[in-house]
Amino acid sequence: MKIYKFDSIIVGGGLAGVRAAVEIASKGYKICLLTLLDKLIRSHSNAAQGGIQASLANTTESIGDDWRVHAYDTIKGSDWLADQDIVEEVVKLAPFLIREMDYWGAVFSRTDKGLINQRQFGGATYPRCVFASDGTGHVLMNLIESRATCLNIPVFSRRQALSLILDGVKVVGVTTLNLVNGEIEAFLGNAVILATGGAGLLYKETTNARTCFGDGMTIALETGLAQIGNPEFVQFHPTPMPPRYILATEGCRGDGGVLLNSEEKEFMWDYSSMKGNLASRDVVSRSMMREIVAGRGIEGFSTTHLWLDIKRLGYEHVATKLRDVYFLCRNFIGVDPTKEYIPVRPAQHYTMFGVKTNKRCEAYGIQGLYAIGECACWDLHGANRLGGNSLLETVASGYIAGQKILENLAKDKIQICKDGLVEDEIKRQETRIKNILGKKDGENVYRLFSEMRGIMSQNAGIFRNGQDIEIGLAALNKIFEKTANVKIDCKEIALNLELQLALRFSGMAKIALCVMKSALLRTESRGSHWRDDFPKRDDKNWLKRTLASFPIGVQEPEINYEPVKITLLPPGDRGYGEKK
């Protein structure tokens, strides 16, 4: 039985997790990072192309921008569900965080004057998206890993966190499966930070990578104590490229690219008279689906799609400023975007929901537990996230959680927990694995997984309605029942992809149920959550945040709500001129 002790444990080696680790380690505390992958830079943050928002206001086009405008844009984008205190704190921090990363050596694209350059993104009043060509996430992961190397932060790679070790309502550590040797280990610390990223794999068509299972959310939910905030809010990006839904960054439209239908008409102005191609993602995705439903889509690339035209930007621009898109188009879908249109169709992209925390990233319901990055919902994004705000969220929440933990570590350093607690939890996980491996017949986990993803895309997708959701809920319940009866073919403990999925699957099904049920209950349309049967936003009844939990022994999530505080900007029109 391997037991490691640190001051704090960070589960997740993406931008959020490593940023927090850097904050804590720089003050000399002992911290460790756990990741499913072999190296920090492999984390999904790496795939972010477009950029990170901060109101630097240092180019001629962005004069007049400041934290207030950034805050207003964020709140409008969120359709007023965001926590305005948190919005204010984060957008105020943004320029500092960007300049700090630049100081550390980030390679941001520059203006002619040598200042940090910024580009336009959907839903933003000014061009304030700081970028590094279109490999922003990659550059930031390089940077943050270089900081971790410099501070000598231990990284435990190829580890799958399985559960939280609780002492009453206090977390004292996590158990993990060492993927390479199959051992169950425990990592103990005064604080546990969940930074495991989003849960895009709940959906069949997604831009997310293969580790976006939402493990942090599931292990928190499975304690029965934590809450998932706003599970009904899932973002669909307008411009992934079928058939595999690799993303063409929003920067394409930010730089002047336009969406076209089968008649090669720029249809977005018919749906959003004010912002056209640059309306927020929920509006653009819905408009595109309406075009497709109206029969103005194009058959091909294994689906019905629309076109994205960036060839009008010219070869020079595409080959330099949108170089990764150029690269992806040529290599992955065989299209030359300097000469041809790019096929695009909306797909799942981002989970606004996550482990519900307060302003200091402390999870509801469990002491010592923190959640940051896409895995969390402290509520910066509300009902819809603005492009470029989630990279910002990763570094901001990493920084804020780091500060909070430092504060606590300075107060008490000794960790006392009841005898046998850790050993019991390790044994519990070992038994769980033994049971799964020992099962002779039962359900195939890959089949259940793919069924669940299909249901989520079908019944909790871009357009929702009561009837479909009811059907989805019933189907999910069936799948959830079957999760107890999962059988796997490969019987090894180590290096077994099937076992890795089986261990997280029942938790994932619980999250799916939370999404479906809260989508059913929210009888309005707000941000990314669209109900055909309730097409209007209803502030009187629904200006409130959803809190879902899954008490132990219960078959269905419990849904509660908390009010939204309005401090900066009262609810109003989003100003996109969306025709419904």
Add this chain to the structure above:
Amino acid sequence: MNDRKLIVKIKRISGRIRREYFNDFIVDEQRGMSVLALLDEIQTGQDSSIYYDGQCGCANCGICAIKINGRPKLACKTQTADLPYEIVLEPLDFFPIVKDLAVDKSEFFNRLEQKMEAWVHRQKEFNPEKEDLMVPELADALYENERCVKCGICVSACAAASFGKFIGASGCITAHRFLQDPRNEDLGARQKLINILSSDDGLWGCHAIEACDNFCPKEIPLGRQLALARKETLKILFKEWLGLAKFWRRK
């Protein structure tokens, strides 16, 4: 081509006593199928004991590099349509094998990053109000080398790396990136980079045959980037030498 049947031979390696053999699979080819998707098809549908690495699916994370019909490539970027119907998949050369097609590249890269202190060493104070200026051309030049995803393909394709401690094309361009960055202000750190680059483990160990150049999946022009690094290193060494010569003359 849509009804092609692919014959896929996968090298299996596992256990403490390394057993090695090939397993054959027959798979119906699908439109737009990548080798990574092909592996998924086999793993989820035919034999779930196969192990391989994959993450981003879009040539961004660098984890999925394997040997496809003898050539080192990214599984996610390689389309089955570009391959003959018989496909042989093996793990990347050079790196220690984890299981089947998965190898451990992290040890190689992490040790390298430690050794050359691959981070920017600042001495100036941080000013949160204003960033340091940098001409866009320099930012672009740094970005070119930053694009490396540490997939290990150049290292595994390189004859020089297969023995000794040669840091590979990836190591050389990364070292050059930190040398080029004026924000890396610590002279000791810069000297360390120059020492590595100008040793047999670095650029002096590279035979400039450019096997790496053809294979880099991010299309980094490695031949050119290595030549740039060589030029800069020589320039710095020459300056050092001039300085020394002057110093001795004055004496």
